[in-house]
Amino acid sequence: MSESGKAADMITSSPVGEWSWEPRAKDAEFRHGHAAQTATDLWRRLAEPGLARPGGKAGVRVSHRNDPRDRVVIRIDCPGTWLEPGGTYRAEKLFAVQVEVWGGTLLVAMLETYSDAWLTMDTRGREQPEVYALNASRFAAALDGISALLGGPPEAGEENRYAAPSTTGFRDVRAEGPAYDDAWGTFETLDRARLLDSRLPRSEDDYEQIADGPVRYVAVRRDDRTLGFVWAAVDDSAAGYVPRTAAGDEAFDAGAAWVTALREARRSGLTPLAALRDAVRRPAPPEAGVIAEGGPVEAPSLDALEELSGRY
Structure with a gap:
C-alpha cells in the first residue's frame, strides 16, 4: 500500500x-x-x-x-x-x-x-x-x-x-x-527496472538502488512533459532514476542517459547526494531532457516518489 x-x-x-x-x-x-x-x-x-x-x-x-x-x-x-x-x-x-x-x-x-x-x-x-x-x-x-x-x-x-x-x-x-x-508496488518497479536496464550495458558502478528513508529528487523534463526523476537518499546511501511511466519510451530513453551519468559520478568518487547536486549543475545531453528549475524536492520515501512517477 x-x-x-x-x-x-x-x-x-x-x-x-x-x-x-x-x-x-x-x-x-x-x-x-x-x-x-x-x-x-x-x-x-x-x-x-x-x-x-x-x-x-x-x-x-x-x-x-x-x-x-x-x-x-x-x-x-x-x-x-x-x-x-x-x-x-x-x-x-x-x-x-x-x-x-x-x-x-x-x-x-x-x-x-x-x-x-x-x-x-x-x-x-x-x-x-x-x-x-x-x-x-x-x-x-x-x-x-x-x-x-x-x-x-x-x-x-x-x-x-x-x-x-x-x-x-x-x-x-x-x-x-x-x-x-x-x-x-510489487511488480511495476521491477518491470520498469528491466525496461531501463535493457537500454544500458551491465555495470558494477551503480549506486545502491534501495532507500529506507526520505529522498531528494529533481524532475527531468522535455518541452512541457516530465520524463522522470533523478533522486538520492537523504542519508547519502543510494541514488537512481525513476521513469514517469505515462511519458512512454522517452522516459526510459532519458533514464538511460541519467543512469550513465550517475555511474560516471560514482566512478569519480562522488557520494549519492553529491551526484545529485552534480546532475543539477551539469549540462545534460539532448536525449536526457533537462533538469526542472527549483532545485531538489524532498519526498518522505522512495515509495512516495515511485507513486508520483506512476501517476500523472
Whole structure:
C-alpha cells in the first residue's frame, strides 16, 4: 500500500487487461489492407468517448508472401486520456491496438490497456469510486463500439496480477479483494527496472538502488512533459532514476542517459547526494531532457516518489 493512501490512476508497463475479437470475413478472404483498416477503426472507437488521442507509435510486420503462414501484424501504441476529479490527464501509451491477418483466412484484433482508471480498485489495492465513476462507462462504451464494428463481443483476457478483465470492462473485485494488495508496488518497479536496464550495458558502478528513508529528487523534463526523476537518499546511501511511466519510451530513453551519468559520478568518487547536486549543475545531453528549475524536492520515501512517477 502506498504511503499516500490516496487512490489515483496508475500507469503500468505491462497490460492491466486485454481483449480479442475474431470477426468473419465479409469478402472471400481477409487481405493485408484489412489489418490497417481495422486497426484504424479500433482507434476511432477509442477516440469517440475521448479515450484515445492522435499520435503514438505504429509498427508493421509482414511475412513473405510465399509463406503458407502469410501474416501481417499492425500494432499501434495509443496515447490517451483519463479523468480524475482534479482534471484530465494523458499517458503516451494508455492503450495498444494490434491486428493480425493470417493467410487470408483469419483476422484477430486485440486491445490492451495500461491504466487502472477503469477499475473499482486501483493497482495498489485502494478503492477509487470517483475515478471509476468518471471513466469506467466511457471504456465500456469503447468496447461496445469495437464489438459492434467487429460483429460480436470480445474474448476477455485471463485475470492477471492487476485485474480481472470481462467482456464489458473489468470484474468488480471489491468483495473478494484483488489478487495482490499492492500489485503495482510489487511488480511495476521491477518491470520498469528491466525496461531501463535493457537500454544500458551491465555495470558494477551503480549506486545502491534501495532507500529506507526520505529522498531528494529533481524532475527531468522535455518541452512541457516530465520524463522522470533523478533522486538520492537523504542519508547519502543510494541514488537512481525513476521513469514517469505515462511519458512512454522517452522516459526510459532519458533514464538511460541519467543512469550513465550517475555511474560516471560514482566512478569519480562522488557520494549519492553529491551526484545529485552534480546532475543539477551539469549540462545534460539532448536525449536526457533537462533538469526542472527549483532545485531538489524532498519526498518522505522512495515509495512516495515511485507513486508520483506512476501517476500523472
